[in-house]
Amino acid sequence: MIRVIRSILGILFFVCLSGHAEAATTEITLDELLKNYQQYDGKIITFKGEAIGDIILRGKFCWVNVSDPAGGVIGVFGPRELAEEITCLGGYRFSGDIISVRGVFSHACGEHGGDTDIHAEKITVLEKGKALSHLVEPWKIRLSIYLPGIVLVLALIHLIIRRFR
């Protein structure tokens, strides 16, 4: 009996402490969050995507921008320690770490001037980022040699014509 009461109290304590109901444990896209914001607002969600750009510092906290597979990017706010695991951020040279963020979704966060964001409770790196290759097609290399040559010839003709005119 005491065990049952303890368990109930424990669950109640956890619910009170977290203050947010769990909305979804499966990954959601930004589009889905914006479309059904009334369903997700203030709830704990799990958002999966690529960490892109930069980690933006705010004292002991930071922002990480996360891009879902459909291309929707959302700001994730949390303590700096949570983002320590992220080592690669997406840009021209790299695809960023694929991370999973568990946190509270705000359709219009009162703490951050109405931004749509996620306040992270946990960030997990699922897949490390990697270097992106940008191969140059052979026809572009050939054209890059011929075209400047044509420019030189035309510039020379222009100079000669100008002198004789």
Next chain:
Amino acid sequence: MILRPQLQDIKIIGLYAGRIILGLGLLLLIPLAVAWGFAEQAALFDFVISSSFCLALGYFLIIICFTHRELNWWHGVVVVSLSWLLAMFLGALPLYLSKHWLSYLDACFDAMSGFSTTGLTLVQDLDHLSYAYNMWRHLMQYIGGQGIMTVALTFLIRGAASALPIYVGEAREEKILPNVVHTARFIWLVSLVYLLMGTLALSFNAYFSGMPKLKSLLHGLWVAMASWSTGGFAPQSQSILYYHNFTFELITITLILLGSLNFSLHYTLWTGKRKEIFRNIETKSFFISILLLFSLAAFGLAISGAYPGAISLFRKGFYQVISAHTTTGFMTVYTQQFAQHWTPLSLLSVILCMAIGAGACSSAGGIKVLRVGMIMRALLQDIKRTMLPRSAVVIDKIHHIKDVLLNEKLIRQAALIMLAYIFLYFLGTLVGVYFGYPVHLAMFESVSAGANVGLSCGITQSSMPAALKLTYIFQMWAGRLEFISVFALLGTIFALVKGR
């Protein structure tokens, strides 16, 4: 009887177009240098090809179209509208080669959006775009904001006789200094000074938020370019939301407000006449319009409860209203939120902000507050007349740099341009509705394109119909040039076909 243009006419237009293309080729050397500096090999080849192609085409046109004749008024306005089209086709080359745009039409859309300082974009995966392409996107806006022809007048075209039609053809009615070339140079001086100040402020802000030195400098430069030019392109897909920074937002608001002021007003302020800002009909109309339309937007947002608390409502509402009214197009909300979370009343106020626009002879688009101010004054004057005896003579003056008599001619000119803009907005709305978009969203996007704003409620996507893309391209082009040059080019094409 319509006269067909002679070979000499075509040659002189070709010669000046060639010079503009040559200038564009030289301009492409800047992103080429960025690609080289940051060892972005793929981008480097794309810019070598694009720059060389422009230089070759420019030289070719200059050689075959050489003539000693001077430009007349008609040639000048045709050169302007033609050069803007050529700039779009050629400026789109590196974008298309990058493969971040799905088709050449998409690349052309972004090039026109860039040069016309609109800011609507069809780019794919912007967050992985190289520095060189980002430099080109923002450079297009910076050049377009000051005016492609203003650049040409400063660096490429000599002779005051040719300069005036070119200057006027690019929707610049006011000569700040007696000489047009000096006016163009003054525009550049003001633009460079504010660009420098804006870059420093934004770069420091980004740097102290943890961005690496060089990257913060580039982001500062690009956002300053887009802000001053009231452009709206941003280096990241979240626009200004990416920075999560209130100070950053404040700096951009300052820059876009400065960029949306009339260059004549800048000149007056620079020469020490600071009181002008409180007396000028343009600034007064701008202030009243912002106040009224922001109140309307805020009321709409407040009744919908879209934002918790007054601070959030003010921060989101005010930024979007300022961005729309200055025709910039920076966003701190998502495109979907306009359609899904903003009330029709708030959306309407944003549409009105975009439609009115900002200062004439600035980098902003839209009808312009000066014209709206004049028409409103004329309306008040007419109401006043009805209350006075028939014999009473009502003389009204407006103050814009100097006291100007508000006569029939001025009012008619302003009303005609306003009517043309309304028709342009209506055209885009009609095409949008034809393709199945709801009327309010079609109107939002159409006004955004026609007034060179760049705010989007989600219609502008690569998947939208090609005819709608072409309509928006036309709207951006005609809206930026304020119609006259566009009509002149269309008239020339008609004369070539039907003339004798």
